[in-house]
Amino acid sequence: MVVSMTRDSYDVIVLGVGGMGSSAVYHLAKRGVDVLGIEQYDVPHGRGSSHGDTRIFRLTQPEHPSYVPLAERARTLWRDLEAESGERLLTETGSIRAGPADAAHVSAAIESCASNDLPHEVLSGEELRERFPGYELPDDHRCVYQPNGGFLACERAISTHVNLAHEHGGTVHARERVLGWTPRERGVEVRTNRETYEADRLVVTAGAWAGKHMPLLENALSPQRRVMAWLQPTEPAKFTPDTFPVFNVDVPEGEFYGFPVAERPGFKFGYTPSGADSIDPDDWNDEATLEDEKRLRRLPENHFPAASGPTLRLTTCIVTRSLDGHFYLDTHPEYPHVSIAAGFTGHGFKFASVVGEVLADFATDGDTDNPIGVHRFGNQLRKT
Template sequence: MLTCDVAVVGTGGVGSAAVAYLARAGANVIGLDRYSPPHNHGSSHGQTRVIRMAYFEHPDYVPLLRHAYREWHDLEQTTGRKLYFPTGVLQIGPEAGEVIAGTLRSAQQHQLAIQRYAFDDITREFPGVVPPEACVGILERDAGYLLVAECISAYLDQARQHGAILKNDTPIKSWTRNEDTFELQTADEVIHAKQLVICGGAWATQLLADLNVPMTILRKHLYWYANDAAAYTQASSFPVFLIETLGGIYYGFPQIDRQGVKLARHDGGEPIASAQQQSQQEDAADRASVETFTRNHLPLLSQDLVHHEACMYTVTPDQHFLVGTHPEHDGLHFVAGLSGHGFKFASALGQILCDLAMTGQTSVPIDFLSPRRFF
């Protein structure tokens, strides 16, 4: 039997950060994952993730993002690794649509620097981009992308350096609360922890079932297309982009290597009953939708698919996160239901989980993410 101060279940994007912060804070911490992070079985893979501050989803995320930016910078400085690439993020859509209206609301409320483009200015400033009819653009320069696997590896290396025990390929069969400790059952042993942190991605639907907040797992697809157009490369200062069309919301990244330009659809997705049903099988209809988007709005891009991956979104009813301490189990802290827009926050969320486990509170404003909003 193993004992520890804190057990962290799930050491992907958020969990790797939580284990690192807890180990740095002096906790005797064990991190467990059913695979060997970084891996491609969950939600935190696929080379890159967008990071942006003028958050169209809700202005309340901006203080959390400010904290995340600081923590990513600190991780770069501490490890000497380049993780964040400020390419800028170009968002395009109808002026009254979800993306543009929401971005403006956050920028205005938090006095964020953005640059606005009228319809006719977009193609002139960004050759190779054909915006949807009657749309406008917003460029946020202090935004860009994070390297996913490198971020996770950096945090896990930090955790090991500060004495954390990392147990990979170790699924949790069950957990129970016994008096003043949590008991975790794996296939091979029992672990007793004074505090329990759960950030299990799509497996949170099982691990946090008694939270009684419905979460839907969506299979999502990522595509990389061959590219010969200099206009779409990072070397030519092409930004990360997110474009709202009548057919859906699509996003992508400048070409950064030989795999080409990465693209995906943000909305939509195929519901699956459990994380165990995830597969890397292509979805022909989803791919056709993405390729229709590229023909219409990125016409210089090849239609030759170089690479494909599938990941999972775990979506709450309002598409906002679940963060906090379990209302019925004191000492159980969690991050779940990141709804397809959570990785950029991983650095801040890991620090928050550390705060909650070590002191029972955090100075970062997270009340708007409490599961109590559903009751």
């Protein structure tokens, strides 16, 4: 007789164990909750939004001033995670937000710093180049420098959350695909290609697949393809973590973000198109092309020429946009025992540590004291 080693009942089930889900599993397990995380791919994996070695961390938040205290809480939790694990996860390089002098997002970045008493400087393109010679932005650009920005080792952060979740008694299943879930009067039933489980509460952190698991979000999420590049600098000393802050810049070639050389060889950067078609996360072109490379190289050729050497790596990822650019973080309007984090619109990983805390708050306390008002489901979304 074959004895199954799989348990079928838990306090909480977390769907998706990427950046947000791994944090949720960790925070729940640390609180003594009997939690199961289910991931359809590996932990970590390269099919979604939480890979590519590094992700930007910034306190400057032009998206909305209320993002700043949430980012500050995330920073505290990243440092706590480092202390508990002994892993280095967050490297502070400073951050740059730059664009034309009249750009609304630059003014919003300045306002987010000023209204939250964040230390910052506003520099011209020329002043930025004098301070950080790797940059060659237009002289008339405004550049907001904030010293506490930097980058997270994203895959190491996921692994750290999961390793510590295991130490606290949590369970994670990889290579297990969720087929559906059903709300019950008390709890939920989750069906996978391996087993059927029951839980008192459900957390959905399925990234680009969230709309497939959550009808509430089916028309409120747009998964989109993105490409990242790594180039060999011709002057490496200009692109170290000590000499080169992370950036988000709006230049004539488009909107880009980037990093110093870290984790693996090369100056890493990516392009954020103003408009992009939605993709099916189960059926998309995950191979970078020569055309992708040509489009990306316009940035370093004109604004980071000392980094415009041979291509070392190209890779793709998925960005899942929300309706208004603010990510969704709330409990389900019909099923309060179901909580959701989705639609991070390309700027979510920095918040993963605090998103996991919020989701644990929902599951254990029913609500959270963290400042998430702008991320609650509005009346329009509730009707979709």
